[in-house]
Amino acid sequence: MTEQLKTSALYETHQQTGAKFTDFAGWDMPLRYDSERVEHQAVRTHAGIFDLSHMGNLLISGPSAVELLNSSLAGNFAPMAIGRAKYTLALTESGGIVDDMIVYRLGEDRFMVVPNAANVDPVRDQIAGVNQGLAQPAELVDTTEHTAIIAVQGPAAEQIVASVLTDLIDEHAASVVTELGYYRCARWEIDNLGELVVARTGYTGEDGFELFLDATQAVSLWEKLRAADEQLLPCGLACRDSLRLEAGMPLYGHELTEHTTPAEAGSLGVVSAKKTEDFPGRAAVDADRENEATPVRVLIGLQGTGRRAAREGAHLLDEQGQPIGEVSSGQLSTTLGYPIALAYIQAPAPEPGTVLTVDIRGKQHEFTVVPLPFYQRNR
Numbered sequence: 001m002t003e004q005l006k007t008s009a010l011y012e013t014h015q016q017t018g019a020k021f022t023d024f025a026g027w028d029m030p031l032r033y034d035s036e037r038v039e040h041q042a043v044r045t046h047a048g049i050f051d052l053s054h055m056g057n058l059l060i061s062g063p064s065a066v067e068l069l070n071s072s073l074a075g076n077f078a079p080m081a082i083g084r085a086k087y088t089l090a091l092t093e094s095g096g097i098v099d100d101m102i103v104y105r106l107g108e109d110r111f112m113v114v115p116n117a118a119n120v121d122p123v124r125d126q127i128a129g130v131n132q133g134l135a136q137p138a139e140l141v142d143t144t145e146h147t148a149i150i151a152v153q154g155p156a157a158e159q160i161v162a163s164v165l166t167d168l169i170d171e172h173a174a175s176v177v178t179e180l181g182y183y184r185c186a187r188w189e190i191d192n193l194g195e196l197v198v199a200r201t202g203y204t205g206e207d208g209f210e211l212f213l214d215a216t217q218a219v220s221l222w223e224k225l226r227a228a229d230e231q232l233l234p235c236g237l238a239c240r241d242s243l244r245l246e247a248g249m250p251l252y253g254h255e256l257t258e259h260t261t262p263a264e265a266g267s268l269g270v271v272s273a274k275k276t277e278d279f280p281g282r283a284a285v286d287a288d289r290e291n292e293a294t295p296v297r298v299l300i301g302l303q304g305t306g307r308r309a310a311r312e313g314a315h316l317l318d319e320q321g322q323p324i325g326e327v328s329s330g331q332l333s334t335t336l337g338y339p340i341a342l343a344y345i346q347a348p349a350p351e352p353g354t355v356l357t358v359d360i361r362g363k364q365h366e367f368t369v370v371p372l373p374f375y376q377r378n379r
Helices: 011-016 036-045 065-072 117-132 157-168 171-179 215-228 237-246 282-290
Strands: 020-024 027-032 048-051 058-061 085-091 097-107 110-114 139-142 147-153 185-190 194-199 208-214 297-304 315-317 323-332 339-346 355-360 363-370
Touching: 011 215, 027 237, 036 048, 036 237, 048 215, 048 237, 058 065, 058 117, 065 110, 065 117, 085 117, 085 282, 097 117, 097 185, 097 194, 117 139, 147 157, 147 215, 157 171, 157 194, 157 208, 157 215, 171 185, 208 215, 237 323, 237 339, 297 323, 297 355, 339 355
Parallel strands: none
Antiparallel strands: 020 027, 048 147, 058 110, 058 139, 085 097, 097 110, 147 208, 185 194, 194 208, 297 339, 297 363, 315 323, 315 355, 323 339, 355 363
């Protein structure tokens, strides 16, 4: 018997807008509305609006909140100021990556954890398991199915979100948004809307915001954002993936897995070496640091010529035609006009400018090693 897919509070709105849906981690989510390419370009040139309500939402509160996070995840959350966000990892005991996520500090003893949709259960269960061992457990609540997440991404995102907050709250709220730094967040309690968290975060390589609110209010906020700018284009998960790849951002299940270590993924700096608390994976990561161990493989960026993209699973070959690596994500870049790819290759990493051979459906193509990201917006 096929399990019924979950739907967000905006599902009927997406249907009315002509969305084409896909099963994403058990959620029926918009893949695209009309053209992935048009949606991609809208985010790069003006703004796009995304429904990200399939993402996880875990609220952690109480005097032991910091201790719980520091004992569960790789980052150090004690120094975080209220209104800050931190990118972090959950690790296995052997140092593999369970998930990557963002943690937001909403108050002195209140945090919001946003894991990937496919990993909500393992992340929540890992945190809950640690929580049971604390002398004074924190409160852990999974609000995923009751929370809507709406992202507005692109050069016009600030103007659009500020305009809506002016109408919803006041001009001061709008000024808070315009002055909000990257990886910062602010929250309000709004009549008839409830709690609204606005974060200057995103997964596109553009300026943008992610808005968190009660799912019952999602349609109202979505419509207000759409009405604020007639050029704000609804976007699906397909262009979100192409945007993140141009920005050189890893995707769980591709660049990140339980068989990938932070050192391999170039994320070792995310794992705190200073905090006192033990956490899953710490011993494995510390051992690698102490031994100055070279990872078996490393993540690199590749740039091709022509129009043939190297897709996931394509092999990197040495001069004798033997596999030395594998593409984890690849596409023909909409913005740049040439093929780009993220790939794992045997360590040590080749220098930028090195030309490698990639086997694409039995034919060999040259790709050049390039620094990441492939695309970086003008600031």
